[in-house]
Each structure stands twice: as C-alpha cells, then as structure tokens.
Amino acid sequence: MIQVFSNSLGKDELAALAPVFESKWIGLGKASKLFEEELGKKLGSKRVLLTDSCTSALFLAVRILGIGPGDEVIIPSVNFIGTANAVISSGAKPVFVDVDTRYFNILPEEIERARTKKTKAVLLLHYGGHPCDMEKIYTAAKGLYIIEDNANSPFSKYKEKSCGTLGNVGCFSFDAMKILCTGNGGALCLGSDELYDKAVGLRYFGLKKKKQSGIDSFKENQKRWWEIELDSASGRFVTCDIISAIGRIQLKKVDEFIKRRKEIWNIYQKELNGLPWLITPPEPLANTESSYYFYWLKVPGGKRDAFARYLVENGVYCTFRYFPLHLIRYYGSKETLKNSELINEEAIDIPLHQNLTGRDVEIIISAVKKFI
Ligand SMILES: Cc1ncc(COP(=O)(O)O)c(C=O)c1O
Known part of the structure; x- marks a missing residue:
C-alpha cells in the first residue's frame, strides 16, 4: 500500500541522539534551546517556544490570549478537531464558518458574517500548506486575534513572511504524519513579548518565568532555591531534548x-x-x-x-x-x-x-x- 503520509528519519537523527543520552539530561535543555533558536531563525521570529504537540499549542494559544467563558472563536469547519476542543476547553464557544471550494481555506466574508460582540479570535488553517488570503482576512478580522493552526504549512510563506508568524499566535506540529517529523512535538510562535512571557509560564505549570527550575532560582540568588511561586495553574506542555535533537536534524533537511x-x-x-x-x-x-x-x-x-x-x-x-x-x-x-x-x-x-x-x-x- 502506498501511504498518504510518511517521514524521513534515519541514521542522522539516530546519531544526534547519542550526545543527548550521554549528557544524562534528556529533558528540556540545550538541544531544545538550540532547536527553538534555529526554528525561530528560519521562521523569522525570536519568539518560538517548543511544546509537546500542536494540540497543546492550540490549547495554550486560547489561554495565552485570555479567551474564556462568554467568548466566541471563529473556526473554518474543514479543520482539525483539536482546534474546536481547545476553544471549548477554555469555556469559549467555537463558531464554525465556511471555506472556499478550491483552496478549502476560510472565506473572509464568513468572518464578517459570523462575528459578533462576543467574537475574540479567528483560528484559521492554511489547508494543505497553501496560505490563506491574509490581506482579506486582516480586513475581515480587524480587532480580533488571529491564531494560525500551522500544522499543514510549517514553512509556507505569505508575501515572504512565514506562515505561523502572520497572526498573534502560530501553532506548529511535528507529529508522526507531519513534514518535519519528530514523532511527537510542536511549537508556538508568539506575536509579542507579552504573549511570549505568558506562554513561557503557561507551558510549564504556570511557574514564574525565571523560576522554572531550582537552577534558575539558585542563579537568581534565591536562598532556598527549591521554593516555588505560581502565576497561574497550568499543565506541563514542554518538549524534551530527545525530540529536539531529532528536530534539529530534520530542520536542516x-x-x-x-x-x-x-x-x-x-x-x-x-x-x-x-x-x-x-x-x-x-x-x-x-x-x-x-x-x-x-x-x-x-x-x-x-x-x-x-x-x-x-x-x-x-x-x-x-x-x-x-x-x-x-x-x-x-x-x-x-x-x-x-x-x-x-x-x-x-x-x-x-x-x-x-x-x-x-x-x-x-x-x-x-x-x-x-x-x-
Ligand atoms: C491541522 C492540524 N492541526 C493540529 C494538529 C495536531 O497536531 P499534534 O498531533 O501535534 O497535536 C493536527 C494533527 O493531525 C492537524 O492536522
């Protein structure tokens, strides 16, 4: 059977794992920092944060933007279930709208039709990797946040700008069926420093930005570096160096x-x-x-x-x-x-x-x- 999806993982990716194993630190560390930087450089963004999946990135995106009960988020109907689930999990309501029959991308006029006083964001998809008509979307979605589900379009470009950096938050997937594949894994690309800082906390339990590990606190001269403080109650959505070491090789290819x-x-x-x-x-x-x-x-x-x-x-x-x-x-x-x-x-x-x-x-x- 010829498969619809495939990946290209081989000797290079295997070789990249050896130093991670030898370092005895396989969690979020050096390889992840480097993968984040290299991915950011390729995308033209300084605000990239790796996550454990794109679904996590989508769940985080709505929280980072403060979307919650009473809010509505417009989503093209031809789309992945994780988008609607993320909105519902925040307490907000997904409002499904139509797509065009050729590109299967969101119709800008549908945003105009569906938006109400409660609408906070549009969560769009660049179907199959073909970028949406962003100028029309910017006009139709004026005043709303734009979240890009960038799982189909990791290195697509709209007017020379990378998809995933075109709105307020971009969500990337590196799962087993994606173009850049690390088995599981994803990323967030944030449109401002403020959103980036929020994302850093929410990605890891809601712990304060510079106090996410004992070593951080020790470096900050905290007397008892094991004592912690939270900004919010969140989950754990970080990646690890095993995945990131694979990602760095995939990125080159x-x-x-x-x-x-x-x-x-x-x-x-x-x-x-x-x-x-x-x-x-x-x-x-x-x-x-x-x-x-x-x-x-x-x-x-x-x-x-x-x-x-x-x-x-x-x-x-x-x-x-x-x-x-x-x-x-x-x-x-x-x-x-x-x-x-x-x-x-x-x-x-x-x-x-x-x-x-x-x-x-x-x-x-x-x-x-x-x-x-
Ligand atoms: C459009 C789209 N968004 C998000 C996801 C979720 O990606 P992940 O498997 O990394 O959670 C997928 C997965 O298939 C997808 O197709």
Missing part, C-alpha cells in the same frame, strides 16, 4: 522534503489536469509559497466514495482531511455550511510525501486515470 513534494505536486497537476470527471487543486495564490502537505482531488457526481475505495483496493491509500467540524454531533452546531459539506462529499487526499519514488507516482497516476 526540510527544504529538500518540500522541494520533492512540490515536484510530485507538479507531476500530478500535469498528468491529472483535464480529466473530465476530476477536479485538481489550484496552485498557491500569487505571492505565496506552499509546503505542499496535501494533494487533493475532487470527484463530483456522487462518485468520490467509490473512487476512494477503488484506490485503496488498488494499493493507493487515500483519506479525507478534515471531516467538517460543524457535522460532528458533539459540537452541537446547527449551521449549514454548503461549501464544507460539498467538499466533504467530493474531496479526497492522495499520497504526497518526499518518500514517494518515481515508480510510486506512476502507479498512483495510472490508478487514478483508470478509475473511469
């Missing part, structure tokens, strides 16, 4: 991964464009760069499910990201969001990753073409 993904994207576009029963995805907007995380097809006319089953039966795994959140009963949404519902009937994501060989790509294209 990630441009090559994205280059290969783009090559495959271009082959798909060339080979699959023009089939009368199939709709191929659009190219990234002008002035943007994509991370090419998903390659999505649309099969209208009620044939998508048969197409998906046929592909899997012929050795090409495929899936649909993301089942619209407003259709998940638990969230209790009463919205009808036509585009999201249409996408949910027509779209499918086929394999796109750096480990696909030329032969794999041929097999996938040939399987797709033979469906009808």
Whole structure:
C-alpha cells in the first residue's frame, strides 16, 4: 500500500541522539534551546517556544490570549478537531464558518458574517500548506486575534513572511504524519513579548518565568532555591531534548522534503489536469509559497466514495482531511455550511510525501486515470 503520509528519519537523527543520552539530561535543555533558536531563525521570529504537540499549542494559544467563558472563536469547519476542543476547553464557544471550494481555506466574508460582540479570535488553517488570503482576512478580522493552526504549512510563506508568524499566535506540529517529523512535538510562535512571557509560564505549570527550575532560582540568588511561586495553574506542555535533537536534524533537511513534494505536486497537476470527471487543486495564490502537505482531488457526481475505495483496493491509500467540524454531533452546531459539506462529499487526499519514488507516482497516476 502506498501511504498518504510518511517521514524521513534515519541514521542522522539516530546519531544526534547519542550526545543527548550521554549528557544524562534528556529533558528540556540545550538541544531544545538550540532547536527553538534555529526554528525561530528560519521562521523569522525570536519568539518560538517548543511544546509537546500542536494540540497543546492550540490549547495554550486560547489561554495565552485570555479567551474564556462568554467568548466566541471563529473556526473554518474543514479543520482539525483539536482546534474546536481547545476553544471549548477554555469555556469559549467555537463558531464554525465556511471555506472556499478550491483552496478549502476560510472565506473572509464568513468572518464578517459570523462575528459578533462576543467574537475574540479567528483560528484559521492554511489547508494543505497553501496560505490563506491574509490581506482579506486582516480586513475581515480587524480587532480580533488571529491564531494560525500551522500544522499543514510549517514553512509556507505569505508575501515572504512565514506562515505561523502572520497572526498573534502560530501553532506548529511535528507529529508522526507531519513534514518535519519528530514523532511527537510542536511549537508556538508568539506575536509579542507579552504573549511570549505568558506562554513561557503557561507551558510549564504556570511557574514564574525565571523560576522554572531550582537552577534558575539558585542563579537568581534565591536562598532556598527549591521554593516555588505560581502565576497561574497550568499543565506541563514542554518538549524534551530527545525530540529536539531529532528536530534539529530534520530542520536542516526540510527544504529538500518540500522541494520533492512540490515536484510530485507538479507531476500530478500535469498528468491529472483535464480529466473530465476530476477536479485538481489550484496552485498557491500569487505571492505565496506552499509546503505542499496535501494533494487533493475532487470527484463530483456522487462518485468520490467509490473512487476512494477503488484506490485503496488498488494499493493507493487515500483519506479525507478534515471531516467538517460543524457535522460532528458533539459540537452541537446547527449551521449549514454548503461549501464544507460539498467538499466533504467530493474531496479526497492522495499520497504526497518526499518518500514517494518515481515508480510510486506512476502507479498512483495510472490508478487514478483508470478509475473511469
Ligand atoms: C491541522 C492540524 N492541526 C493540529 C494538529 C495536531 O497536531 P499534534 O498531533 O501535534 O497535536 C493536527 C494533527 O493531525 C492537524 O492536522
């Protein structure tokens, strides 16, 4: 079976673990500090904080921004469950809105339609790595916080600025299915020093910034360095040096991964464009760069499910990201969001990753073409 997702972990990553093991400190330490700095440099931000996952980053994002009971957060419906769960866990209400039928990104006019006096933020996704039309979003979301779920678009760019740095808080994922992969892991990118300071505390129990370990307190000349003070009651969302050592190696290779993904994207576009029963995805907007995380097809006319089953039966795994959140009963949404519902009937994501060989790509294209 050719998989939809893959990762490229090997000897280099294994070798990077040895010094961490030998140091006898595998927690949040030197490797994590360096990974944070190197990631920040690549993103053009001095305010990057590693977390144990993107889901944690999303849960932290709403808390850092002070979102809570009585507040509303606008979320595009074609999105990951962790976004809505983060909002609900804060006591606020997620308000699901529609996306456009080509990019599957939030429609700026939907922000205007859905915003009320209670709206505090828009939590957006750059679907499949293609950046949203941010100018229109900035206008529609004026006065609101912007949280970017950047799990699909870790190194995408909008007008030369990195996605994840375009709003107030950006949330990154390095989980087993992501482009830069460390098994588990994530990051926050903060839009101001104030938010950064809050994030440092909330990421680690709510402990005060410069007093998060006995060594910190000792260095600050605290007489009894084991005594602690809290700013808030939070959980533990830090990463560790094992993960960070892997991340530092992956970071050096990630441009090559994205280059290969783009090559495959271009082959798909060339080979699959023009089939009368199939709709191929659009190219990234002008002035943007994509991370090419998903390659999505649309099969209208009620044939998508048969197409998906046929592909899997012929050795090409495929899936649909993301089942619209407003259709998940638990969230209790009463919205009808036509585009999201249409996408949910027509779209499918086929394999796109750096480990696909030329032969794999041929097999996938040939399987797709033979469906009808
Ligand atoms: C869009 C999106 N956001 C967030 C996440 C959560 O990432 P993590 O697994 O690092 O918690 C995922 C995971 O699949 C995702 O697809």
